[in-house]
Amino acid sequence: MPVQPANPEPAPDFDSMLSRKFGKEVANYFSGSPLNRVGFLRSDHKFLSAALRHPSTQFLLCRDLQPLVDPSNGTKLCWVKYEDVKPVVGEDPYATTEEEMLGLYDSGRYVPQMVFLGIDEKVKEGLEYQGKNKYRGAPYFAIDVTPKSGVKEACEKLIAELEGKGIGFAKGRVMEIEALDDLTISPSSRARTSKTSQPELTTPQAAIYAEARQLLDWNARNPYCAQCGQPTLSVNGGFKRTCPPKDLARAASKTSSGLGNAILTPGAADNTATADESERPPCATRKGVSNLSFPRTDPTVIMAVVNHAGDRLLLGRQKRWPPYWYSTLAGFAEPAESIEEAVRREVYEEAGVHVGRVVIHSTQPWPYPANLMIGAVGQAIPSGETIDLGNDPELDNAKWFEFGEVREALKHGTSGLGDPPGEGYIEGGLRLPPPTAIANQLMTSVVNGFVSGTPNL
Amino acid sequence: MPVQPANPEPAPDFDSMLSRKFGKEVANYFSGSPLNRVGFLRSDHKFLSAALRHPSTQFLLCRDLQPLVDPSNGTKLCWVKYEDVKPVVGEDPYATTEEEMLGLYDSGRYVPQMVFLGIDEKVKEGLEYQGKNKYRGAPYFAIDVTPKSGVKEACEKLIAELEGKGIGFAKGRVMEIEALDDLTISPSSRARTSKTSQPELTTPQAAIYAEARQLLDWNARNPYCAQCGQPTLSVNGGFKRTCPPKDLARAASKTSSGLGNAILTPGAADNTATADESERPPCATRKGVSNLSFPRTDPTVIMAVVNHAGDRLLLGRQKRWPPYWYSTLAGFAEPAESIEEAVRREVYEEAGVHVGRVVIHSTQPWPYPANLMIGAVGQAIPSGETIDLGNDPELDNAKWFEFGEVREALKHGTSGLGDPPGEGYIEGGLRLPPPTAIANQLMTSVVNGFVSGTPNL
Structure with missing residues (x-):
């Protein structure tokens, strides 16, 4: 039996008493995403692992928050596949559970930021996944491929390959150009775009990019816990940062002689003598729910x-x-x-x-x-x-x-x-x-x- | 010539085409503050200094975010005066400019959090202040008097004095009790309150407390910069936190032998050799505007x-x-x-x-x-x-x-x-x-x- 889309297109135009009284809903640019975010599946690594590696999955790459675009195609977003990103993110970054990831946290190890954006339920050959309900669609991810730290070479190699095909990262902001949907791209703005790589996005593409950009940016701005000053870990498909109770890098630092890379934080003395050298000082965000753990809008x-x-x-x-x-x-x-x-x-x-x-x-x-x-x-x-x-x-x-x-x-x-x-x-x-x-x-x-x-x- | 209130009472009920078409505006509890926040004066320490010390000025004290209330008076907010808080905040904490404060920043020195809430322009004997326009009203501040660090004794003394008068800090949340305004306090909720000190606030009081609570809480949750992990400084009357380029505590720590109170932050190595020992590693929030500097909602x-x-x-x-x-x-x-x-x-x-x-x-x-x-x-x-x-x-x-x-x-x-x-x-x-x-x-x-x-x- 075919799976029904769990989240049919939102229907603000559907005739209703509300729309007759208040008029048609105004849908502004950057809203109108075609994806079902299925946010309740973000902590389910079995799902994320399957989603990352499915043949229908689409990856949006960003470098310094700018999306990959194809200038030959009206500067639309350009999507890549699992095989392309595997050298950057690894075979299966969601192989362990979130809890296991916490126990293995090592702030000295750079992990490229990934964001699970949602599934496009219109794609019939998409991933089928049985949670409490059944879901089906093409998964979408965003990945930060800014070349740095341990993934510098892999990112540079991937970018060079794409550039070889004439594909590159956009310059400038979406939206500083003419209003756009599929039908209203004016020849003049098209000409300007092909020169500057300024992205021209249809409404659904703009909404997907908005989600990717805002999450990548939030993760990039918040590598440290504002409550206690210690480095944090991205979890929940990129929608949460957590302040882990342990950090393998601590143990490594303590056994070596080098304290030269320590930042002085006089307000937060660490006087606890613990058996486990990787254990970190307590942090209030670990008790109960803290809004610091969640993206900011x-x-x-x-x-x-x-x-x-x-x-x-x-x-x-x-x-x-x-x-x-x-x-x-x-x-x-x-x-x-x-x-x-x-x-x-x-x-x-x-x-x-x-x-x-x-x-x-x-x-x-x-x-x-x-x-x-x-x-x-x-x-x-x-x-x-x-x-x-x-x-x-x-x-x-x-x-x-x-x-x-x-x-x-x-x-x-x-x-x-x-x-x-x-x-x-x-x-x-x-x-x-x-x-x-x-x-x-x-x-x-x-x-x-x-x-x-x-x-x- | 008398100064006209710059911000007359907001008039959502004023008859207008909009209210005839859409009905009366629904004003929800915790909105409806009687204060003009005059936010554009928050960086003006000449103003803040005069406001703090004016005889018309009202101080709301909070301990662990709970407001001072008077149980004998329907558990209303209780206001104190400059003379009461002087032992806690000092003679004139706004004597220096914001820029000078930045230069003197010492993360090792605890400063009790103050928030400038606004002015009540209905008070005719209020402070008169000439900015680009002229303003007059009674200034309102919130102050965190949780006994700790260098102000522990002063806070404890102040609290003991207030408790001697039968005044204390509320327990429980505003709003978990019956809907309230000045006219609808029911005898049963009054009785409950005097037992539990759960605050019952009129709409204007609830709105002032909401502002105080949210700002004190935000400052308390964000002592460290989420971008770089270093301690931050409250500025702008409590409405901004900044990541100062220098910290006198660094110089003090470096000249002493003690590195025991350093937190390891392996991701942010500090290899810069500088002439000024108090100088801190660079932080992206110091360039341009960062939303991390501002309160979160x-x-x-x-x-x-x-x-x-x-x-x-x-x-x-x-x-x-x-x-x-x-x-x-x-x-x-x-x-x-x-x-x-x-x-x-x-x-x-x-x-x-x-x-x-x-x-x-x-x-x-x-x-x-x-x-x-x-x-x-x-x-x-x-x-x-x-x-x-x-x-x-x-x-x-x-x-x-x-x-x-x-x-x-x-x-x-x-x-x-x-x-x-x-x-x-x-x-x-x-x-x-x-x-x-x-x-x-x-x-x-x-x-x-x-x-x-x-x-x-």
């Missing part, structure tokens, strides 16, 4: 603020942006505030405007390095519309724009930051970010009746 | 899921909960997914149900330790309503409940987890969390017409 707010009359939009600009370029205000949410409060605070700090009601519109993952952009629409209170840049002088300018001017700019004035404006743009007119940016989606919703309820195109 | 999703017909609600229960107790499903957002995707993934993982359209309802800060709860309403697709607990077996059970049953439980079956159900509850009926929980607010909205648009009370 920083919530940010980005908001289209309308005036009380509901016919103008508050936009701001930074000094480094091209002339006439504006966008919605944005900033990091602070600890212990709601998103609604964060929106009011940021708008007050940056523009002096006081916002009343805030409605959350949609969200966007943003993997540079680890943001979650929470898009909102807010409305100013009548006595609070005066702009004042004097609190937190982050902006070069902020201004109220009539909806008509914004509507015109959304038609002819959008582009990536470094790119020329769209066709029909008249010099001196307002310029705005492209549709891949949630800022653009917020503005589009607002000028099309999000606030008043009357469609207003 | 973990986005979570919590969702009321309705069936396709729009008349039932999906609720789940954990094993450790009392009988008949259910709530909405919830879980951590993962890296590089939108909130809408996180909602769909969590509901699939925990209950096997497939959700289409997701609408974000409201958000709630949750300082245990650092969550941002993003509340959403989702609607199942017609073919995806079958419950299956077999993917991620986190729940004891999940069930579809008719709106009528939920409505009844919201009237008579809500309480804190450890407390008896409300008046009129009949044994065997559904039990639900109290109105201070966002889960309750989501269910209330849904049974009152959030999905269909027809009020349905």
